[in-house]
Amino acid sequence: GAGVSQSPRYKVAKRGQDVALRCDPISGHVSLFWYQQALGQGPEFLTYFQNEAQLDKSGLPSDRFFAERPEGSVSTLKIQRTQQEDSAVYLCASSLRDAGGSNQPQHFGDGTRLSIL
Amino acid sequence: GDSVTQMEGPVTLSEEAFLTINCTYTATGYPSLFWYVQYPGEGLQLLLKATKADDKGSNKGFEATYRKETTSFHLEKGSVQVSDSAVYFCALRSGYSTLTFGKGTMLLVSP
Numbered sequence: 586g587a588g589v590s591q592s593p594r595y596k597v598a599k600r601g602q603d604v605a606l607r608c609d610p611i612s613g614h615v616s617l618f619w620y621q622q623a624l625g626q627g628p629e630f631l632t633y634f635q636n637e638a639q640l641d642k643s644g645l646p647s648d649r650f651f652a653e654r655p656e657g658s659v660s661t662l663k664i665q666r667t668q669q670e671d672s673a674v675y676l677c678a679s680s681l682r683d684a685g686g687s688n689q690p691q692h693f694g695d696g697t698r699l700s701i702l
Numbered sequence: 703g704d705s706v707t708q709m710e711g712p713v714t715l716s717e718e719a720f721l722t723i724n725c726t727y728t729a730t731g732y733p734s735l736f737w738y739v740q741y742p743g744e745g746l747q748l749l750l751k752a753t754k755a756d757d758k759g760s761n762k763g764f765e766a767t768y769r770k771e772t773t774s775f776h777l778e779k780g781s782v783q784v785s786d787s788a789v790y791f792c793a794l795r796s797g798y799s800t801l802t803f804g805k806g807t808m809l810l811v812s813p
Binding site for chain 2: 630
């Protein structure tokens, strides 16, 4: 497709369950980002991939959060043993890199709204 | 660390009114600055950007000027429309990639 695609759009899980959120970036976009957006707040950075390499995971809030991008395209964000505080919208973004190695503006998907009961 | 502060909303205006949403930032070095817009149920869309001091970003009637001396990037539009109702996020990017966002400002425009 033309844009960043995320699935599912909505996910409800019981506390303690594991969840997996998928992101399909724009074709050819080298860089991929995950953000967490709590209700009424701005997005907060979770992790960054350049191709298949996870170059920055400093924003992951705990070791229950894990992200991968094994073939440098689709990415999955996994949350193990979910807690109520994990309830948020999870946004994925992708971007090109220019000839100088700088990232171009990020294009965002519509997000996955995760609710933990 | 880097941070972005936006005026709290909601901002409520009548159609054709003038809009200003204030944004100030704290960052090391020389960040790039962005405004993103989020319509209900959708992801963020880039509205405009500026990459260096005194640059003016503009798009769809919106403008913002990168003011290094006041560390500000205020969003303005001369005449808002009902369709402009959304949440607006100011953001900066320093270093390689990651964006730091403000908390967002909701704009409500009535006919």
